[in-house]
Each structure stands twice: as structure tokens, then as C-alpha cells.
Amino acid sequence: MQELLVISGKGGTGKTSIVAALAALAEDKVLADCDVDAADLHLLLRPEVESVNEFYGSDKAVIDPGLCTGCGRCREVCRFGAVMEAKPEKENSEDDSGKLVFQVDSLECEGCGVCTLVCPAGAIAMQPNLAGYWYISATPYGPLVHAQLGLAEENSGKLVTKVRQEARRLAEENNARLIITDGPPGIGCPVISSLTGVTLALAVTEPTVAGRHDLERVVKLAGHFRVPVAVCINKYDLAPEKSREIEAYCYDAGLTIAGKIPFDADVARALVNGVPLMACSRGVAASAVQAMWDSLMVRLERMAKEQNGHS
Amino acid sequence: MASGKGGTGKTTIVTNLARALALAGKIPVQVLDCDVEEPNAHLFLKPVFHEEEEVTLPVPEVDNNRCTGCGRCSEVCAFHALAVAGGKVITFPEMCHGCGGCTIACPAGAISEKPHRIGVVARGQAGRIDFAHGKIDVGVPLAPPVIRVVKKLAFKERLTLIDAPPGTSCPVVAAVKDSDFCLLVTEPTPFGLNDLRLAVGMVRELGVPFAVVINRSTLGDLRVERYCQREGIPILLKIPFDKGYAATYARGDCLVEEYPEWVTPFIGLWQEIERLVSQRARAAGN
Known part of the structure; x- marks a missing residue:
């Protein structure tokens, strides 16, 4: 089984948009949306959710105000500034006249548990934190594993790992040959979790200074984890000169350009209608995506052969 | 923004x-x-950038002469940044969040912390x-x-x-x-x-x-x-x-x-x- 990650x-x-278009072209595949922060693939694939599953991130520290003696040891050791003085619940409460207690800001708590190690009163416990959900859905283009991380949560990398595990399990069950994954932006924790061990990464860039700058960083990241990269220049004709610069960079870096997709109003139209491009257009962008998929297939088949040859 | x-x-x-x-x-x-x-x-x-500063996290460094191999450090680490194998501690600085838990937990006082670079901050004038x-x-x-x-x-x-x-x-x-x-x-x-x-x-x-x-x-x-x-x-x-x-x-x-x-x-x-x-x-x- 192979994994194609789009980053x-x-x-x-x-x-x-490109993952959705490829989803309409590829056969025998499972789809995964690893942009767990701001997942959007479901908007184009219209999934029917078959299972909803809870995702627990790292535990969060909780201080029992009844046991807290207000010594402040927890605040001294917390390196994330997550321990703060608790607001007194009632101004004129009788039992604790002005007693100082602490509480944890769950937004800042990283779940390291150091406070529980030092609390002399045993007042701090680590509690499980429901940080999001992941779903298995049926779509007209095959099964989709997707997720939604809770707002302002951390551990997106851990949720990405869960989505990938489930996608692999589904692919094995269905004898699927390929997993196509929509990756998150950036080069941090969720991208690293999406990238490790995939067969091929398709890096989608745009002909702008920012697109090129960011492409170079993500290519370096893929190199760091020894993942081969193919490049797609999207909307390449909006700035042909910048596209040529990117092509020159790819040539120097030994990267294959899998496709160049022209700007086409059909792409925005497909988006507004909530369908994959291939389902509603035979325009210039759709043909370019088709050509790109053909070249990606050749490359994936070649890689599969090489892999079998080695094993 | x-x-x-x-x-x-x-x-x-x-x-x-x-x-x-x-x-x-x-x-x-x-x-x-x-x-x-x-x-x-x-x-x-x-x-025009005129100043650059490294950003580091404090990650554990184990003194093997003091380490008893008890494994307490890897037990308390919530980020799997330390493991004990064959009585020796192996550290994974890229997993470490720099919380300092292992340093506090080590009964032998064998862990100190050293800065581990994770990025840079640059200042300039436009x-x-x-x-x-x-x-x-x-x-x-x-x-x-x-x-x-x-x-x-x-x-x-x-x-x-x-x-x-x-x-x-x-x-x-x-x-x-x-x-x-x-x-x-x-x-x-x-x-x-x-x-x-x-x-x-x-x-x-x-x-x-x-x-x-x-x-x-x-x-x-x-x-x-x-x-x-x-x-x-x-x-x-x-x-x-x-x-x-x-x-x-x-x-x-x-x-x-x-x-x-x-x-x-x-x-x-x-x-x-x-x-x-x-x-x-x-x-x-x-």
C-alpha cells in the first residue's frame, strides 16, 4: 500500500482542491484529511459519517482547591506559566478567609505533570482532556478518515497520527492500493506527523515569493525525513516569471514537476458548489490535473516496483 | 491578524x-x-536585519557516572523524550518540551539541562x-x-x-x-x-x-x-x-x-x- 501526501x-x-480532484480520478484508495486544525476536504467530498470517535490529547493538570495549601510550589516549577492564583469564589466566603489557592490555565498547560511531582499536598491530578473527534465516513469517492481538533487545543500531531493509523487500517481491510492524504500547512508538528514514512509527497505551490519561500522549507523538511517530493505549481500562469523561477529551483534541487495547473475560474466554481473539480469541469485546470495524476501514477507504480524489488 | x-x-x-x-x-x-x-x-x-538570537529549549543531559538506570526520568516524561535501555538513559531532544520534570524526578541528581536550539528570532528595520x-x-x-x-x-x-x-x-x-x-x-x-x-x-x-x-x-x-x-x-x-x-x-x-x-x-x-x-x-x- 502506498501513501501520497499533499502538502x-x-x-x-x-x-x-487538488486532493478532491485526485480523489475523483484515483481508484482503489482511502482518503485522509490530516489538516485537523481546519479540515476542509469534507466540504467537497460530502461524507456520510459512519463513526464518530473521541480523541484525547495530553492530560491536563487540575488543582483541587480543597486540598491546595497555597504554597505556590507548582507555580515555581511550571515552565509554561500555566499556574495562576485562583479567583476567590465568593467575596465573603466563611470557611477560607482570604486563603490563597492556585488553579491551572488549561490553555497553557502542556500536560508535563511536573506540578504533580512537586505538590506537597497531593492536590494536583492529571485529568484526561477530550481534545477533538475523528470520523470515518463514506464518500462517493471512497472511504474518508477525517478529524476536528477542538478549538485552541494542542496535540494536533497526535491526532494526525490517529487519522493516519485509521486510514492505513481501512486501506488494509479494503485491499486499497493507495491512501491520498490532505496535509496541513506549515512545517511544524502536524506536518511532521503527516510526513513520516509516506511514499511520496506532492508539494503544491503557487508562483509568488511566499509560495516559493515556503516550498523550499517544506522540501527541506521532506528531505529531513527522507520522503521523496514531486512539485505542483498551481495557478502557474498568474505570474509566469515566478513560475519559471520555481521551475529553475526544482531543476537545481532535482525535484520533478508533476504538474502545472493554470488559473481557471472553474476551480472557484467547484469550491462554491462543494464538488471536486473533476465532477463539474472539463476546463484547462481539470485537464492539467488529469495530466498530473497520470504522471504521479507512473511514478507511484515505479516506486512500488522498486520497493517490491528490494523486499 | x-x-x-x-x-x-x-x-x-x-x-x-x-x-x-x-x-x-x-x-x-x-x-x-x-x-x-x-x-x-x-x-x-x-x-534590514541587524540582530539574530537563537531560541533554545532546556533539554536533559545525563551524567552517566551518577545515573543508576532506575528509569524514574522516563517514567515521569510525558513526551517520551527519555528511554532507558540496558541500564542507560537515551535522550531524544527533538521530543523534549523542556518542562524540567526529569531533572526534578531523578533521585541521583544525574540530570542537568543544556540548551537545545529550535529556531531563531531576527530583528530588523524596514x-x-x-x-x-x-x-x-x-x-x-x-x-x-x-x-x-x-x-x-x-x-x-x-x-x-x-x-x-x-x-x-x-x-x-x-x-x-x-x-x-x-x-x-x-x-x-x-x-x-x-x-x-x-x-x-x-x-x-x-x-x-x-x-x-x-x-x-x-x-x-x-x-x-x-x-x-x-x-x-x-x-x-x-x-x-x-x-x-x-x-x-x-x-x-x-x-x-x-x-x-x-x-x-x-x-x-x-x-x-x-x-x-x-x-x-x-x-x-x-
Whole structure:
């Protein structure tokens, strides 16, 4: 089984539109949306959710105000500034006249548990934190594993790992040959979790200074984890000169350009109608995506052969 | 400046607002690019950097002469940054969050901490604009510690514009938290709307007042505007899609310089934000 991950470094270059278009072209595949912060693939694939599953992130420290003696040891050791003085519940409460207690800001708590190690009163416990949900859905284009991280939560990398595990399990169950994954923007924790061990990363860029700058960083990241990269220049004709610069960079870096997709109002139209491009257009962008998929298939088949040859 | 969805134009708004205010000579402006995974604001403001500082996390260093191999350190580590194999401790600095738990827990006092580089913060000057950005090293997963270092550079006495990373999770929270106001930049597509809803949830949770800017406002439909109306969210600026604007952005130039007619709308945007912030301050005072 192979995994094709679509990433970009820079956000908004067209990852999700391209994944949806490829979803309509590829056969025998499972789809995964690893942009767990701001998942959008479901808006184009119209999934029927088959299972909803809870995702627990790292535990969060909770201080029992009844046991807290207000010594402040927890605040001294917390390196994330997550321990603060609790607001007194009632101004004129009788039992604790002005007693100082502490509480944890769950937004800042990283779940390290150091406070529980030092609390002399045993007042701090680590509690499980429901940080989001992941779903298995049926779509007209095959099964989709997707997720939604809770607002302002951390551990997106851990949720990405869960989505990938489930996608792999589904692919094995269904004898699917390929997993196509919509990746998150950036090069941080969720991208690293999306990237490790995939067969091929398709880096979608745009012909702008920012697109190029971010492409270079994401290509370096893929190199760091020894993942081969193919490049897609989206909306390449909006700034032909910048596209040529990117092509020159790819040539120097030994990267294959899998496709160059022209600007086409059909892409925005497909988006507004909530369908994959291929389902509603035979325009210039759709043909370019088709050509890109053909070249990606050749590359994936070649890689599969090489892999079998080695094993 | 934040957005759920990437690529909606956060950097465009930050850089043009900064340039417009600088051009109008109104107030001293500072720009902090907190998208430390993929910082881009410098490509448009072209600052001259004069200072660079490494950002490090304190990671464990084990003194093998003292270590008894008891494994307490790996037991308490919530991030799997230490493991014991064959009576020896192996550390994985790239997993470490620098919490210091192992140092406290080690009964033999065998663990000390050494700085481990995760990125850099650079400061510079772009004309009259004070500039700083952070950059995590490629392969480093942890953006928030670098973001916090960038934010510490904020001057109290002047206007600071912060370019946040996309999304709604911990790096965004690190960038948006404690701001006086948050502009959410979106586009009028179903993706823009879906991610705007998430971003609105996030800023509401943080208690930061906010408004919306719609970029490429002519490429899509009216659902974002209707949503804002329903929710009572002010839309402070709309920038239509224009191939000329796109080309200006592609080259790394600023809209307000190429199209001076945009200076006034950006100044207007700033005045509107000022008005909303002071209104809120008055309301809080009452």
C-alpha cells in the first residue's frame, strides 16, 4: 500500500482542491484529511459519517482547591506559566478567609505533570482532556478518515497520527492500493506527523515569493525525513516569471514537476458548489490535473516496483 | 491578524497596513511575524536585519557516572523524550518540551539541562517599521516557544501588528493570546467560511475582540457576509480579486505602494479598529 501526501508549506495554495480532484480520478484508495486544525476536504467530498470517535490529547493538570495549601510550589516549577492564583469564589466566603489557592490555565498547560511531582499536598491530578473527534465516513469517492481538533487545543500531531493509523487500517481491510492524504500547512508538528514514512509527497505551490519561500522549507523538511517530493505549481500562469523561477529551483534541487495547473475560474466554481473539480469541469485546470495524476501514477507504480524489488 | 484557513491574506493585510501607516506618518509601527513555520512578511517589507538570537529549549543531559538506570526520568516524561535501555538513559531532544520534570524526578541528581536550539528570532528595520520574525529550524515540531520569544519583543508604547500562523490550535493561540484586537482574514468560499467559523470560536474562547476582512471578495459567494451579519461581526475591509493585485503580491510588492488608492482604505481600517478598541475599553470602564 502506498501513501501520497499533499502538502504545501504555505497555506491556501490549493491542496484540498487538488486532493478532491485526485480523489475523483484515483481508484482503489482511502482518503485522509490530516489538516485537523481546519479540515476542509469534507466540504467537497460530502461524507456520510459512519463513526464518530473521541480523541484525547495530553492530560491536563487540575488543582483541587480543597486540598491546595497555597504554597505556590507548582507555580515555581511550571515552565509554561500555566499556574495562576485562583479567583476567590465568593467575596465573603466563611470557611477560607482570604486563603490563597492556585488553579491551572488549561490553555497553557502542556500536560508535563511536573506540578504533580512537586505538590506537597497531593492536590494536583492529571485529568484526561477530550481534545477533538475523528470520523470515518463514506464518500462517493471512497472511504474518508477525517478529524476536528477542538478549538485552541494542542496535540494536533497526535491526532494526525490517529487519522493516519485509521486510514492505513481501512486501506488494509479494503485491499486499497493507495491512501491520498490532505496535509496541513506549515512545517511544524502536524506536518511532521503527516510526513513520516509516506511514499511520496506532492508539494503544491503557487508562483509568488511566499509560495516559493515556503516550498523550499517544506522540501527541506521532506528531505529531513527522507520522503521523496514531486512539485505542483498551481495557478502557474498568474505570474509566469515566478513560475519559471520555481521551475529553475526544482531543476537545481532535482525535484520533478508533476504538474502545472493554470488559473481557471472553474476551480472557484467547484469550491462554491462543494464538488471536486473533476465532477463539474472539463476546463484547462481539470485537464492539467488529469495530466498530473497520470504522471504521479507512473511514478507511484515505479516506486512500488522498486520497493517490491528490494523486499 | 489570524485566519483559520491558510493563504487568505493575513500577511497581505499586515504588511499593507504597516506600510500605509508608515506612509501616512501617523504612528510608529512594529510588525511581528509569528508564523514561525513559514514566515513571509519579510518578503514584502524587506527589512534590514541587524540582530539574530537563537531560541533554545532546556533539554536533559545525563551524567552517566551518577545515573543508576532506575528509569524514574522516563517514567515521569510525558513526551517520551527519555528511554532507558540496558541500564542507560537515551535522550531524544527533538521530543523534549523542556518542562524540567526529569531533572526534578531523578533521585541521583544525574540530570542537568543544556540548551537545545529550535529556531531563531531576527530583528530588523524596514524603513520606519520595526520588524521581527521567528523561524523554527526545519524538522523542529514545536512552534509555540519560538512564537513566545517573538512576542516578548513587542514594544509597549507603540502599535504592534502580529502576523499569526493559520489554523486554530496551539501556535495560533500563542500568537493571538493577550492581543487587544484580532482581525480575521477570510475569503468568500466554503473553505473560508468553514475555517472562519473555527477561528471565530477560537478568538471568542480567548476573549479577544475581533472583526473580519474579506480578501478576494469577488471570487466566491455571499455566505461569509451573511454569516458575519447573523453573528454581528463587523466586516472592516473587502479587497476584490484583481490580476494586477495578484501579480503585485506574487512579486513580493505591497499593494499600497503599487496602487496608492489603497492607502486610504487601509488607514480607514486602522481608524475603525482604534474606534472598536476604545469603545470596548470605555464599555469595560463602565
